[in-house]
Amino acid sequence: LVKEKVEFAKNTIRENRDDERFLKVLDIYVRNFLSLDEFEAELKMFSFQVQKTEACQRYFEFIKYARINTPGKQCIDFEMKGHDGKTIKFSDVYKKHKLVLIDFWASWCGACRATMPSIKKMYEVYHEKGVEVVSVSLDDNKEAWEKAYKEENIPWIDGSNLLGWKDPVTLWYAIRGIPHKVLVDQHGIIIDSGFYQLGSLEQKIDEYLHSHKN
Incomplete structure (x- = not known):
């Protein structure tokens, strides 16, 4: 049932790939069920205009740092x-x-x-x-x-x-x-x-x- 709901949400998002508001739908309803690679792939389903928005760029930045924060990698100093x-x-x-x-x-x-x-x-x-x-x-x-x-x-x-x-x-x-x-x-x-x-x-x-x- 969960898998069906996720697929329904993903299809709905893809039907609205020009609408920035559906980034939040992806975040809330789908993101927790995806790997980083899958999440990135879904973001890239959005139109180029949406991908350029500040909100979408933040998600891409998160993915970049999530890949850094894995065992064996150098931590970031702060x-x-x-x-x-x-x-x-x-x-x-x-x-x-x-x-x-x-x-x-x-x-x-x-x-x-x-x-x-x-x-x-x-x-x-x-x-x-x-x-x-x-x-x-x-x-x-x-x-x-x-x-x-x-x-x-x-x-x-x-x-x-x-x-x-x-x-x-x-x-x-x-x-x-x-x-x-x-x-x-x-x-x-x-x-x-x-x-x-x-x-x-x-x-x-x-x-x-x-x-x-x-």
Whole structure:
């Protein structure tokens, strides 16, 4: 039934390939069922005029960065401000640790905050083994961000540019929703990403540390 609905939506979109509004239809009703290559192919079904629009170009940009954000690829360096107002450069952090977990979150994200206790437990176990956590808040309200930071009593590095979803880092790391986590090594190489189940994250950390004992 789902497959039939997706095919119906795809056919409807193709019948309206000159209408920019159907980009949103593709995004909402079809995108989650497509691979990156399939999604790109559907975008290219639109007329040249639609493909040139800002909205469509954003989708193409997302695809480009999504292909970069895969295991074995170099992560994109970024900067943000810490709670003390000082600049945090991500590459300065990962060079000092065996592994770094980037945790994308926000004060308004209930699912993100629900994972904080589990991340703390993981941090307590692995921090002394060379694992660091860097939280990147997608807040755009400083007071809300500061309040949530204090309420969660976050012991690791936490920063934000207070740009919300307009922060370029959301595009660079191909983030469609949060919580979203990315694990990188001391060279900035992506080990894996996603980690909606923290058990799989701990398993990945254990495997890496075991194979990189020296």
